[in-house]
Amino acid sequence: MKETRAAPSDDDVRIGPADETVVPFLDLQLQYATIRKKVLEAITKVCDGQRFILGPEVEAFEREIANLLGVNHAIGVSSGTDALLLALKAVGVGPDTEVVTSTYSFFASAGTIVRLGAKPVFVDIDSFGFNLDPVAAVSAITPRTRAILPVHLFGLSADLEKISTAAKSAGIPMIEDACQTIGGTYNRHPVGSIGKAGCFSFFPSKNLGGFGDGGLVTCDDEALSNRLRALRVHGTVSVEGRDVVGGNFRLDELQAAVLRVKMPHVNDWTEARRRNAAKYTMLFKASRLDEHVVLPVEPNGARHVYNQYVIRAARRNELRKYLNACGIGTAVYYPEPFHLQGCFVDLGYQVGDFPNAELAAREALAIPIYPELTEEQQAYVVRSITEFYGSPCP
Numbered sequence: 001m002k003e004t005r006a007a008p009s010d011d012d013v014r015i016g017p018a019d020e021t022v023v024p025f026l027d028l029q030l031q032y033a034t035i036r037k038k039v040l041e042a043i044t045k046v047c048d049g050q051r052f053i054l055g056p057e058v059e060a061f062e063r064e065i066a067n068l069l070g071v072n073h074a075i076g077v078s079s080g081t082d083a084l085l086l087a088l089k090a091v092g093v094g095p096d097t098e099v100v101t102s103t104y105s106f107f108a109s110a111g112t113i114v115r116l117g118a119k120p121v122f123v124d125i126d127s128f129g130f131n132l133d134p135v136a137a138v139s140a141i142t143p144r145t146r147a148i149l150p151v152h153l154f155g156l157s158a159d160l161e162k163i164s165t166a167a168k169s170a171g172i173p174m175i176e177d178a179c180q181t182i183g184g185t186y187n188r189h190p191v192g193s194i195g196k197a198g199c200f201s202f203f204p205s206k207n208l209g210g211f212g213d214g215g216l217v218t219c220d221d222e223a224l225s226n227r228l229r230a231l232r233v234h235g236t237v238s239v240e241g242r243d244v245v246g247g248n249f250r251l252d253e254l255q256a257a258v259l260r261v262k263m264p265h266v267n268d269w270t271e272a273r274r275r276n277a278a279k280y281t282m283l284f285k286a287s288r289l290d291e292h293v294v295l296p297v298e299p300n301g302a303r304h305v306y307n308q309y310v311i312r313a314a315r316r317n318e319l320r321k322y323l324n325a326c327g328i329g330t331a332v333y334y335p336e337p338f339h340l341q342g343c344f345v346d347l348g349y350q351v352g353d354f355p356n357a358e359l360a361a362r363e364a365l366a367i368p369i370y371p372e373l374t375e376e377q378q379a380y381v382v383r384s385i386t387e388f389y390g391s392p393c394p
Helices: 028-049 056-069 080-090 108-115 134-139 161-170 222-231 253-286 316-325 342-347 355-363 375-389
Strands: 073-077 098-102 119-123 145-149 175-177 197-201 215-219 309-313 364-367
Touching (some): 028 253, 056 073, 056 253, 073 080, 073 222, 080 108, 080 175, 080 215, 080 222, 098 108, 108 119, 119 134, 134 161, 145 161, 215 222, 253 309, 253 375, 309 316, 309 355, 355 364
Parallel strands (some): 098 119, 098 145
Antiparallel strands (some): 197 215, 309 364
């Protein structure tokens, strides 16, 4: 079993229990057991048909998930990272342009901007959660801004009202990074359906995860949809040749088949996560840990889907070590904001530029939240945290 690193990324989390783990951070074996027969039937169907690239499973999955997300078009791609890359490229992000985004996210949010030759313009997160500060995002727009990339982090929608209004006023596309928030809503609108395009990931640890890498771009614009479909297969072909250089960003038939089996369950799995989150809230409040632990929030108008349940904890690293000794899996998202990472040193940011993100990087700790988590396991997690801080148990 691969051990989780001290600072895991979205694509590096323990997804099964070790013998000594009382509460694994994520246990996909439990979910698989409930759908194993249908998954194997779907995989066998693809193998028997010998259509592995952009076949009927991908086409059916794109139709079905477009309906689920309330969009006109859904384009299956090879990963969430590639979804971001294609969406940004499709709206004209490239050399001599800028993209405004959060300094606190999974690396793909910033890395894809740089890969296109553009400049990421980082802004701070809000003071009460982990998402892009909308006022700061609007203030960061310049004549070179080609897109705004709000991230719906940990399963909660960013505050999009000010951002989308400013983007429309300036004629700038808003691309939603919804890789962690499938099923989430903002003012009753599904995330990924609000901006010019939405980007999703189907990495196995996501609320809707495949059996490997996979991603999706959503939009309502037919011309943009056609451009995205061309870009995922090396570009448009005309009489004169290719009009634009794309790449190999296709979603595999096998992944689409697995996702089609899982998709009808995603709402139930999400509701289970939400119930677990409510149970945590009740347990934490009863344990009187207010001086040590800050719980995640769900602002009015947003539906949190809890891809992760992330608390802010005093003495975070010590607490994590203690929980590990108790057999409780945890993860740190994210230990260093982008503006302090060495690969972005040329952008000229300094320590203290984005204090909310820097504080979150020191305090954020994700604890288990997967749908199959039992009440007994949750009680053990909160009891262990309570014991670490020396607070009286209820």
